[in-house]
Amino acid sequence: MIKVINGGIEILVEDWPGRIGYMGLGMAAAGAMDNLALQLGNLIVGNDTGAAGLEIAGGYCEFEFTAAGVISITGADMSPTINGSNVPLWEAIAVKTGDKLKLDHIGEAGFRAYLAVRGGIDVPVYLGSRSTCLFGSYGGFEGRKLAVGDDLPALPSDGTADGIAGRKLNPKYIPAYTNVWELRAIPGPNSVPDYVSEAGMDYFFSTTMKISHNANRAAYRLEEVPAEFWARPDGGAGGSHPSNIVDHGYNMRGAINVTGNTPSILIADGPTLGGFVCVANVINADLWKIGQGIPSRDKVTFTAVTVADGIAARLERQAMFEADDLLIG
């Protein structure tokens, strides 16, 4: 269905919610970094929300379709073209054998685009998911990012594709992209007063932090916090630094882990446990924003919310997927 002509920066097969249930064995859940764009892309082409698609980080890639089908491109706008002509995002597009899809570099906002194909990408299901865990080298297409010459089939789809091409996401549901991403986060489990000072939490929830160039599918590293962040004033810079605690399991996706004075948002392929504090956790409804943060350019802010707020946001997201006016045409 899709043959890679130019593998660009990083193209991976990812589904949603990824490989759930194996963190106790040290296996991260993987899954789409921007689950919202993947799920919407799947709905546009008539798939279940969680079907496997291609996650394209950074752009600069080209594909040839080796079979006819229906696709959608969602997420970051990388000026996609088919056979040299511009094509829209957030819309079902019919493609025929031999068509060439090209994506340019990232634009003003957003780092990852998603290519959904009707039926979904056909790679083996491994432990319940088709997602690639890049740092474990398993899942997806041979456990790796795609390279020139890879040819990925699509699964057969239920029903007819008639009338699907041209179907669009209602513009009011297109996610807003930015260069300063507000992430709602629930404080804890290792926060004030035992691990982090009041001033430290105030700093955390009031400071705009730049995303480091060291930001990938395992962790999005941020700017350092000041020494006053910590409840314990002593410990120095080594193993006694106050960020060190007895090893514990990390939350799945969104944990804000601080090693030394450096916070990192643990994400798709991140570690499942370790011995550093996790001072807050980004809510499920906002995880997609992390995936669209541009390393070495974008910034994040954290807003404190409650567990109830997180649940409400998740229910609101689910209601959007089920809205009668989600798709047009």
Add this chain to the structure above:
Amino acid sequence: MEFVLKAHMPGLVARVVVEVGEKVEKNQELAVINCMKTEMSCLSPEAGVIKEILVAEWDEMDIGSDMIILEG
């Protein structure tokens, strides 16, 4: 005619692997950008001679940042 190698990704310059005066081929690696804990080659868009190197190790790049001036 002059042309410029521009950064194709945001990130930090890991190294420049050519020197002023050096002849290079089209698609030859001229520099490396570090982003996402991965090294990404910056390839010469055309054959030419290195005229001026505008970046140093650890300089921060954005997409389109000028890196190296070449004479075609």
